[in-house]
Amino acid sequence: MDSLTPHMTTIQVFLRFRPLSIQEKANNEQNVWKVSHSSICLSTESLGLFSENKRPQMPLRVYNFTECFNSGVTNAMVHEKVSKPLLSAVLEGYNSTIFAYGQTGSGKTYTMLGLDSIELSKHRRKRSMSPFIGTNSHRPQYSTKGILFSSLKDLFSMVSSGDKVYSIVCSYMEIYNENVFDLLSDQNPENLTVNEDPNKGFYVKGLSEKVARNIEEVVEIVNAGENWKKYGNNEHNSNSSRSHTIFRAIVTGIKEDNTGFESFLHFVDLAGSERISNSKKAMNPETVNEGKHINTSLFYLCSVIHKLSEKPLQHTHIPYRNSNLTKLLKHSIGGNSFTSIICTASPSFSSYEMTSSTLHLASLARTITNRVSINTKSPSPTELLKIYHGDIRNLRAQIIVQKIQNSKVVRELEEKVEKASIPQCECKIADSNIEWIYGVGDVLGGKNANKGMILRSKEKKKTKCLNCQDHIQRYTKILEEHKELEEKYQKAIEYLKELKEKNEKLTERHKKVQEENDQGQKSLTDMQKKIEISINSNEENSIKYNNLLLAYNNLQNTSLEYEKLLDKYQMLQFEHSKCEEYFSLLEDKLAILEGRCFKKLSDKDIRVLEKFYLEVLDLAKEERIHKQQSRKVLGEIFSPNTFPVNIWEKLSDVYKDETLNMA
Ligand SMILES: Nc1ncnc2c1ncn2[C@@H]1O[C@H](COP(=O)(O)OP(=O)(O)OP(=O)(O)O)[C@@H](O)[C@H]1O
Ligand SMILES: [Mg+2]
Incomplete structure (x- = not known):
């Protein structure tokens, strides 16, 4: 199949039994499981223990796995079988996840980070002698024994011998009481939010990322994160993880042709399920509260696994949104990732029920298929x-x-x-x-x-x-x-x-x-x-335009006024001309009369003449009045009060000429 084509792959499930603990040995506990290469079942010898302890007789059910590891198997062997095979896929551009699941004290953190009980007790002694009890001053310092370190170590050597160029960026977070904290934070970590992006899916906003150039830097990064991680002690584990942790390495690769990819390698160390009722008396309220949160989030994880194992899947709703843990593991369970689960368990009779429930979940997880594809990403110059x-x-x-x-x-x-x-x-x-x-x-x-x-x-x-x-x-x-x-x-x-x-x-x-x-x-x-x-x-x-508009409106108004005045003026002019006509007629008559006067004026002529004179005088008076009126009208027209100068300037030349002519 073309490696670029997305394809289906099932989740690989491994089982790892830890050795009996000192306490279990002290209680004369025995290993009750029979382990073969890829399956386990209760050993026939152990069946008698159930009747002896008045517990219901268990069926000899066989559980199958990708591979089973007995208590003698080392972390190095687990790495060879579980994590190493995923590394070449990561360097091709595929996402990969390895997570440890199991009851408290069963060896999840041991598998991931690799400190055994002797090293842990040394550290505990140091801490009990420290005047700073309760601080993180004596956290265990991890070396390179866990599969997380072996994987990163191999990854670096594969990178240095390959012909591609890579960068490895790490982040480390924990989910404590349903809140997400950045373990690589420089100060006391704050609660971060889980957001959703249509392309990226669920992601933690503001999570720190640190570049690692070699395994020593990875060890430093993990140890820095461990300073903030919450640990406590319970009945089964004196160094019990009180939170789920997710370590992520983002691997960016660039090929010769400058095309590239970006893949994720996740290591998930879950907090272990614990029976609260059994140990409640010995626990403080904070521990009980932590236990409740751990169990609730694991319950949600189980219900996601349950739903994904149902067939056919098409229309099944997968309840990823119930908790931050399931949101952040969405790509690993039923998503785009090669995933391997290491189920850790105690082989003792007293842990039988817890181990059975782990085995049951493991059987369901084996049926889940993920759809994987290469994450291409072109690097920027x-x-x-x-x-x-x-x-x-x-x-x-x-x-x-x-x-x-x-x-x-x-x-x-x-x-x-x-x-x-x-x-x-x-x-x-x-x-x-x-x-x-x-x-x-x-x-x-x-x-x-x-x-x-x-x-x-x-x-x-x-x-x-x-x-x-x-x-x-x-x-x-x-x-x-x-x-x-x-x-x-x-x-x-x-x-x-x-x-x-x-x-x-x-x-x-x-x-x-x-x-x-x-x-x-x-x-x-x-x-x-x-x-x-x-x-x-x-x-x-726009100001100019408004002013002009205003001026234009004013002009129009003034123009109307002007037209009215012009009409009036023309009327007066007309009357004036009529007067003038009449006046010249009278003058003519007067001239005639005057002519006659020089000849011989009769009484009748003198009377007529007097009458004419009077009429002429009237007319002259009238004409004066008309002229005065005309002047007044013209005065009004040309008055700056009637037409503001700037508007007057804008009047058309025709008007202007006409008016001037009239003036
Ligand atoms: N395979 C193993 N070989 C030797 N010691 C082991 C192995 N597995 C676990 N242990 C020891 O058992 C103890 C509990 O292991 P660990 O802390 O890893 O449990 P856990 O599953 O992480 O528990 P929790 O859920 O409480 O965090 C530790 O002292 C660890 O060193
Ligand atoms: Mg742990």
């Missing part, structure tokens, strides 16, 4: 840079070590050459001696007495010469080794160069992205400025 920087740092350190080794080898070689060169010289001297002796022999004319001496001397020198050859051979071999080392060193330098190039490219890309980003930011700021200016100018414009 910044993340890539960070990882490559780390890689370069490591390689530099390797080169320094290599250089030191090389200089040591070179020094050794030089010493050897020095030593080897002495016999070589001797060899040359011997050769020249032989030549000289031969020469002498020749001169002596082959006298026999000297010949034997010459031959012996020659043999002696030859042996020396052979020794010298041997030295030379060794020297050549050492030189070859040195050459090999140098080649390796050269390769490391080339790889470093390659990485540097990659790094440079990435830095360039990063720079480019940053530049683009800066440019984008700049144009965004410019745009914002423009928008602000436009908003401001819009405001100004």
Whole structure:
């Protein structure tokens, strides 16, 4: 199947019996279980114990598991069988979870973190001697014996030998009395909330994450977390976990083609179920309350497992939301994760009921299927840079070590050459001696007495010469080794160069992205400025517009007034012109009369003339009045009170001209 295609996988369930405790041995307890490779059942010999102790006879039911571990099995063996097989999946991008489930004192924390009772009692003694009783000053310090540490150790060595680049980030939390606490918090941990995201699922908001570069750092991280973890003692366990803990390692991997993934590796150490009624008398109220919370959350976990084991599953509601524990384990039980459960149990007769209920749950869990898929995640250039920087740092350190080794080898070689060169010289001297002796022999004319001496001397020198050859051979071999080392060193330098190039490219890309980003930011700021200016100018414009509108309305009103006045003026003008017409008529008549006057005026003419004069005088009066009225109207029209200057300016030229003409 294509590894990228999501596929179904069942939960792997293992059973681990711890050895009988000192207390159990003191009570003459015996191991009542018969364990084979992948199944267990009550041993026939133990059946008699039920009738002896007036307990109902138990059926010889067989429980099957992926694998069973008897009390002699070590944490290292458990790691080989349970956690190690999951690591390659984690490095491929799959999530994986290992959790320990079982009654209190059955060995869950021992399996995960690995401190046995002797180490724990040493620590207890230290604590009882400490003046700071009740503080965390003498918490047990974990080493690397639990499967959590073995897994991380293997993970680091797999990472360093592989060709992919990884980063490992850890977080550690506990669920105590239904509240979630960050165990890696620098101060007294606060209660955190569990939120839900459509893509991520349930997650703890504000949980700290710490980068681990090697197993020593993981040990440090766990020990720091253990400082805050709540422990107590009960009837079965003097170092009993009072909370459920979840340790998470987020593994980010980047392949050669720069595609990547992000997977989770979880270690869940559950608090153990305990019979409160039995031990209530000995417990303080706080412990009873803790016990109630532990049992309730485990009950919710069991009901999730129960529901998931029902078939067919299609329309079954799975009650994950009942508790923070089930919310946070959702991806591990019935979700996207390879999951292994280690059920821990005591093999004793007195723990029979608790062990049976663990076995029952384990059988249900074995039927649950998870749908797993690779979590792809493309790393950002910044993340890539960070990882490559780390890689370069490591390689530099390797080169320094290599250089030191090389200089040591070179020094050794030089010493050897020095030593080897002495016999070589001797060899040359011997050769020249032989030549000289031969020469002498020749001169002596082959006298026999000297010949034997010459031959012996020659043999002696030859042996020396052979020794010298041997030295030379060794020297050549050492030189070859040195050459090999140098080649390796050269390769490391080339790889470093390659990485540097990659790094440079990435830095360039990063720079480019940053530049683009800066440019984008700049144009965004410019745009914002423009928008602000436009908003401001819009405001100004709208004020201008409102003023103009007001002016226009005023103008329109004034214009109406003006039109009315104009009408009035025209009417007066009309009357005035009529008066003028009449006046000129009268003037004409007057002229005629005056003409006649110069001739001879009759009485009648004089009367008519007088009458005309009077009429003319009236008309002149009337005309004056008209003119006065006209002027008044014009005055009104041009008065600044009637038309404000600015509005007047805006009146159309036609009006203006007309009015001016009229004026
Ligand atoms: N396989 C084992 N070999 C040796 N000692 C063990 C083993 N399993 C458990 N123990 C010892 O038994 C005691 C109880 O174990 P542990 O604290 O791991 O129990 P637990 O299941 O975590 O209990 P709790 O639920 O109360 O936290 C410890 O002293 C531990 O060292
Ligand atoms: Mg525990």
